[in-house]
Amino acid sequence: MRSSVPHILHVAQPVEGGVARVVTDLVAAQLAAGMRVTVACPQGGMPAEALRGPACTVLRWDATRSPGRRLPGEVRALARLVREVRPDLVHAHSAKAGLAARLAVHGRLPTVFQPHAWSFEAVDGVMAHLTRGWERFGARWATRVLCVSEAERRTGERCGIAAEWRVVPNGVDTHRFRPEGDRASSGAGPLVVCVGRLCRQKGQDVLLAAWPEVVRRVAGARLVLVGDGPDAARLRSGAPASVEFAGATADAAPWYRAADVVVLPSRWEGMALAPLEAMACGRPVVVTDVAGARESLPPGHSPSCLVPPEDPGALARALTALLRDEPLRTALGAQGRAHVLVAHDLRHTTDAVADVYRELLGIAVTPAAPDEGRKCITT
Template identity: 85%
Template sequence: MRISAPHVLHVAQPVEAGVARVVTDLVAAQAAAGLRVTVACPQGGMLTDSLRVPDCTVLPWAATRAPGPRLPGEVRRLARLVRDVRPDLVHAHSAKAGLAARLAVRGRLPTVFQPHAWSFEAADGVVARLALGWERFGARWAARVVCVSEAERRTGERSGIAASWRVIPNGVDTGRFRPEGDSARSGTGPLVVCVGRLCRQKGQDVLLRAWPEVVRQVAGARLVLVGDGPDAERLRRDAPASVEFAGPASDAAPWYRAADVVVLPSRWEGMALAPLEAMACARPVVVTDVDGARESLPPSGQPSCVVPPEDPGALARALTALLRDEPLRAALGAQGRAHVLLAHDLRHATDAVTDLYRELLGVVPAPVVPH
């Protein structure tokens, strides 16, 4: 049976930060393209607040971030929701929603799983082995596993996950994230900005270990951490006076525009959004060499903009070099903006996901009516 107007159910557990932004962007684009869209997610947070678009239904799905004793109930609730909604396709975002959705659906409907970085990289020991074992087993219940970078796909393959892969790089709204516009900057002195959830994944603790050396080398340098998360209190305790905690921002673009350099010292990623957003605002970035990092940068980008993870010394040297070289910062910012416009515009990503749905469902595209 061929479907002309697919009904897509997005399932997401994170309601903040990058996953929430990706789901929000996909929903808006798919609703505008004429798809019926339903989102199941926990109540509250940025995701539910931002999904106020026509032709989108948001349904509460109570779920914790990590697997645990509540998982069987979460799966049962999601299975009932799927039966009530009767979607044509399920798109599960991140590890927890991917676990619950695949257990609830078990291949009875076309299911797209998008890990947004692998769960087994976020854990150690027994937990990591269990997470990897599930991903190997659960791949059978995904019609496609969508990775946001070739590196993320290769990590999955090397780890023994046998899936039907599709790589769709992340995209950002280049109209919203642009060089022109309001700036959040206050005070004086060179400014480094880090935007991201305050958690182990994003590596702000490594950045704080690197920061004293940057201040010794660059007089008056300041660091702003934009975001919130489970590590906020501990990071504040360890931070010197030259570090400001700005809290969460509904719009990070003013902070990118304020920055002389944007940094994201992650321990693992699929392809982080923050460096793409910063480059769209024509700002140079320093990132760690995790999945998706090199693919997100211009091919001609400076090698010094990519440093090893967990290396405060290399991070300090890269930040210092850029803060001391204004012409290089300007050149890298211009290259970054041009690269994002060419390779990471949001429309490329959302169109590719919608095309994947059509492929899986045998959808007949709507005829083009000449004007």
């Protein structure tokens, strides 16, 4: 077994939203465990801002969010960084970084690819066919494909991707995301909060289509959309006065705690962080019945919390029912908090990723905070 300190290179694109938070949390835990860590990502965004300092090297890797004409240059630039950094293992996050990293490394180093939701779920027609074909071909250059839910792995297998799979559910910091005393009434109407990038995947357009029915049935109901993204201007256009656009925030915890209900009407997911963070804060959630979102709920959770995607009527009925039933909201919040503590604590996730590194490197990779109850689902 090698005795040297492992050197991990994380390659990240995008640099905002859930992927950035996952990278930031992993890197922080790995630095605490004594690993050497380098992050390659575009300038700006959460990873570079949160991790810059003497303990972590953040290298600028200029890459767009989607493949395009710049891809060959992005791959060459990343290959140069890999040669200069000389990591022991490369961990690539999301479809774009996974594409570039696997082309740059080409199987010469242990490579972990973490899709954070499959790229082919975001497109249709010819593009979906092409992206599925790439993922089937590119799997040969991923030593492990790390999925955040069993459903994400099953989707990959169903699309013909032959890989060495590991499933490590997303985790959240249950100290940062926690209830804080009794919720005091603001005197305003009941509050629904949606946290997520303003884009087609997250389905805020469906939520806005459902919202007039909620307001008609629940007097004074208010909706806050927390986040920014490419659909911001379109979503703001024509939104009623009962809807507030709060923009992006570095800390969504106060919004979760203020909410009566947290909703995420996604069209697809790997496993979103927002419902986990909301449940960790003791808040009830409503999510769409898509793969990763479904898997994030506690076993036996109320069916009213799970609605079909792209169905404004069902979403309005679910939100209305919860807003009218305070005892149910309280019970669901407590159940969600208990579930996250057991199954989605961040320490479980970081320990499980360390286990994957240990397996690939043959190195003793010590977790930052050992936990005898840690849980890693593998297949």
